[in-house]
Amino acid sequence: MSDTAQLIIGDKTYELPVITGTEDEKAIDISKLRDQSGYVTLDIGYKNTGATKSAITFLDGEKGILKYRGYSIEQLAEKSTFIEVAYLLIYGDLPTAEQLKDFQYQLSRHTLVQEDMKKFFDGFPQGSHPMGQLSSLVCAMSAFYPDSLKPNQTAQEVNLSIVKTLAKMSTLVSWIYKKSLGHPYIYPRNKYDYVTNFLYMTFGQRTEEIEIDPVIVDAMNKLLILHADHEQNCSASTVRIVGSSDSNLYASLSAGISALWGPLHGGANQAVIEMLEKIQQDGGDTDKWIAKAKDKNDPFRLMGFGHRVYKNFDPRARIIKKACDDILEKLGIDDEVLQIAKKLEEVALKDPYFVQRKLYPNVDFYSGIIYRALGFPTDMFTVLFALGRLPGWIAQWKEMKENKEPIGRPRQIYTGEVNREYVDIDKR
Numbered sequence: 001m002s003d004t005a006q007l008i009i010g011d012k013t014y015e016l017p018v019i020t021g022t023e024d025e026k027a028i029d030i031s032k033l034r035d036q037s038g039y040v041t042l043d044i045g046y047k048n049t050g051a052t053k054s055a056i057t058f059l060d061g062e063k064g065i066l067k068y069r070g071y072s073i074e075q076l077a078e079k080s081t082f083i084e085v086a087y088l089l090i091y092g093d094l095p096t097a098e099q100l101k102d103f104q105y106q107l108s109r110h111t112l113v114q115e116d117m118k119k120f121f122d123g124f125p126q127g128s129h130p131m132g133q134l135s136s137l138v139c140a141m142s143a144f145y146p147d148s149l150k151p152n153q154t155a156q157e158v159n160l161s162i163v164k165t166l167a168k169m170s171t172l173v174s175w176i177y178k179k180s181l182g183h184p185y186i187y188p189r190n191k192y193d194y195v196t197n198f199l200y201m202t203f204g205q206r207t208e209e210i211e212i213d214p215v216i217v218d219a220m221n222k223l224l225i226l227h228a229d230h231e232q233n234c235s236a237s238t239v240r241i242v243g244s245s246d247s248n249l250y251a252s253l254s255a256g257i258s259a260l261w262g263p264l265h266g267g268a269n270q271a272v273i274e275m276l277e278k279i280q281q282d283g284g285d286t287d288k289w290i291a292k293a294k295d296k297n298d299p300f301r302l303m304g305f306g307h308r309v310y311k312n313f314d315p316r317a318r319i320i321k322k323a324c325d326d327i328l329e330k331l332g333i334d335d336e337v338l339q340i341a342k343k344l345e346e347v348a349l350k351d352p353y354f355v356q357r358k359l360y361p362n363v364d365f366y367s368g369i370i371y372r373a374l375g376f377p378t379d380m381f382t383v384l385f386a387l388g389r390l391p392g393w394i395a396q397w398k399e400m401k402e403n404k405e406p407i408g409r410p411r412q413i414y415t416g417e418v419n420r421e422y423v424d425i426d427k428r
């Protein structure tokens, strides 16, 4: 089979190399096209554009496959922990018992944040959105840990920034939650593993000892694993492109958090619950809301349905649906909102509008229901997504650096006015 593609423009033929990935994905390499022909390609929204070569995550949207470093998401969600998966994504292999112990030790040594960072929380108005807080706090870490700004950092120095970010993120996220309640911040405890420590700082009180339920630790591990990476999505691409200008790790991650915030990306988990609550308050008539989603004159979309790449099913949604059922049963919660979600799913999966457009429930359709059952307020959901996605963003940033990728700088097709003469203001 040919390993080049031919592009014919007018009377000229251009030979373009064909690249094949390890999972047999094919791409036409157009990196020399403009030099050779003067043409660029146009792909608004990058639906057909490979921005990089990556060895981190593979997904096949048609077959519903997701793998981190070659391991299926199903196996990782069943057998692994979030921290083990973080290690896998960032360093490329599953850790040995010794490596995992050392990684956990390093993380526990860096969970404290500079005390001065607490002043940020005093400055944010009560009720300000947790994602805005998180993005600012993560960017501000560059001021508190300026080593990350050094050009040409050694691998050890980069690694220290990575460990610090992972460790401190859980403290910052739990403190954002505490701030929303007006409760005192709880300091990390080194005796706990990463996820237990996060739950302890989030739900713990200074006034009493609390027990962290292993069912909740398990659920949280699963949720974080399922969100840990998703190849070149909007936020990961943002992290890579910001990092490609040699911006430091914290600034790159902060940009990724901002990208995740939008309701068409990570913000969907908040939007799903808000939508379900609205349907509940409206009397629970799912048919009415399905009709609204199908009406082209109505801007309403069924949140948690559809995905840019999964056009059959989202494998994470399957795992999370089961986890959701288990957790609600174990915690003895009968949530009416979940009943509405199930009804919507059932109707939408049979409706030709959704079937023809291959719109299936995505990971966010169920994650919000679990977070709600665990006691998180709605506007914390996307922050929890960010906590899970952090190792993926770090892995993407690290890979981009190690591959010495050039600064990301797309081209455009200009469609504006040409050659206008300046008219003085009194003559316009």
Ligand code: ACO
Residues within 6 Å of the ligand: 263, 264, 265, 266, 268, 293, 294, 300, 301, 302, 303, 304, 305, 306, 307, 308, 309, 357, 359, 362, 363, 364
């Ligand atoms: N409800 C109703 N109609 C929908 C929905 C939906 N949730 N999603 C897509 N459609 C329709 C569109 O109107 C369009 O119809 P048309 O062909 O008649 O014009 C068709 O399906 C294709 O939709 P696009 O927007 O072109 O698909 P795209 O791949 O660009 O968008 C996206 C994917 C943004 C996720 C979209 O499905 C959506 O907005 N879903 C709801 C938001 C959501 O759940 N986002 C979370 C994504 S997962 C994540 O980030 C972790």
